[in-house]
Amino acid sequence: MMEELFNAIVDLREEDALKIAREMVKDVGAVKVLDTCKKAMEVVGEKFEGGEYFLSELIWAGDLFKQIMEFTLPALQQGEVKKVGTMVLGTVQGDVHDIGKNIFKVMVEASGIEVFDIGIDLPPEKFVEAVEKHKPDLVGMSCLIASSLNAMKHTVDALKEAGLRDNVKIIIGGGRVSEPVMKYTGADAWADDAARGVRLSNELIGKKG
């Protein structure tokens, strides 16, 4: 059954996946459904990075995952699932885009990271406040337009000034980020697609260890 669900998600067979997942929640429990979804979404990410899948498939898979979670999460007992880590996520100052952030968010949550999504067009102090409040393992900064790349640097600087920089790993994401932008901003990792972002976020948590 788990293999059937796994395959249905990876192959994006929506009806099959929903049907099997519903039965599984009843028969073997929500935790197993969650685990299977997590593994399947990881493979979807791998297929994306390998060039077999595209954003269209990531969006379909994310939607399917959300649909399964609608009836799986309420069936979970408290404390039944251990989070891999936590992340404060937001779009930096001057940028109001969130399509990329939202695609990434669904996938990174599927990977077991708890996300505190603090919104869009966020001045550096909002990130500082959120890091003080949630004490996350990771900070994810999103930015689509090149004009706001500087805001990523200002946000990293603000975290430094607040003495919080060493407590977190920072990943920047968005269509226009790259290796030079990462170096310039002082972040720890960069991703210009969601799947890479999810993979690196998990690696960073591992490193933080």
Add this chain to the structure above:
Amino acid sequence: MLQKRRERLLAAAELKEPDRVPMMGFAGDIVAAYAGFTSYEVHYDFDKARQAAVKFLQDFPSEMSLAGLFGVNNFVPALIFSDSPDLAQGLSIVSGPVHDILKDKYSRFPGRELSENSSSQFIGGTYMQPEEYDEFIADPVKFSFEKVLPRTAENLKDICSPKAMATMIRLGMEMSSQGEKTRAMFADLMQLGIPPLPMGFGYAPLDYIADYLRDIPNLIMDLRNYPEKVKAAAEATVEPIFNLAITAKAMGSPFVFFPLHLNEYLSPRLYKEFYWPTLKELIVRLLDEGIKSHVFFEGRHDAHLETILELPKGWGIAYFEKTDVRKAKKVLQGHTCVCGGLRASLVIGGTPEENDRYVKELLEEVMPGGGFILAPDVAALPRETPIENLRAVYEAVERYGYY
């Protein structure tokens, strides 16, 4: 110089070798900052935008430039007036004052929803429900006018009201004043030897539906849930977009610019089935009228690169963002003029030496044989862009760009 620069562009578009590789320059907020203006000022005061463009292009001249043009695309009014060639093209970009007049929900502007030094941005939204596809398909212009415009422009909410009429009159007055100021800016640029940009706009039919009606994630879901309707909607949009794009001919523009959005999102199967056929039809029909298309293949277009070869040779300019232009040049050599190659992130975050070396190595590979226009992957640079990096790029083009 003006004539020389124009010839460079046209020669490259004709797949020939000009005297020097033509360049499309950088633009965006750096243009305002370089002249000491806020982003708000250049978005709302056309005289300041004009001064900023002149100052920037004096020091950073190029064969083609968007410097001084501040605003965002909104193709809905343009499509609605596609049968009025004297109005349509001017309406395809929303400026600060137009944003205020319409109170449009598609965009965010500095000094309004955003801080004074932010960029204007398009955010789109969902303004048509799936059950309305049939109504749109029956008449895209009528639907855009009667349904989309009132939903997306607060001041046109009741399209038959005196308030809406007043808004239209204000829009007309603003367009007339903007038109005059834009022509004055173009005259200044011609004085500087910079060919102005009398360029028409086009739009990929499926992008119209994704950007202005459904939003991108919803449209991707529609491809699964209502594939036939999406296809029919794209097909229905071809005619009004063609009517609009062809007005470029009367404006004396040799090119129509298509900024693509969904291309990067789609798998090759979806691209070929839903996106490419209607865009291809537009490009071919424009070419039949003597107009070349300048298509910005946003993001990674690698998976769809070969489909460009389905177009007639010399159809226009393929402008790439993340697709490696070296690879694109090899695939499209002798068939399509390739455009792109400059990296905004290196200008923002690199050093002058890195930028010089990057341009040198790039040009060595992509210049030979002609048919190449150097252009930024992302033209809009932030205010804080190091000027020495920008200078290094323009100097490198002068140093290494001659054939």
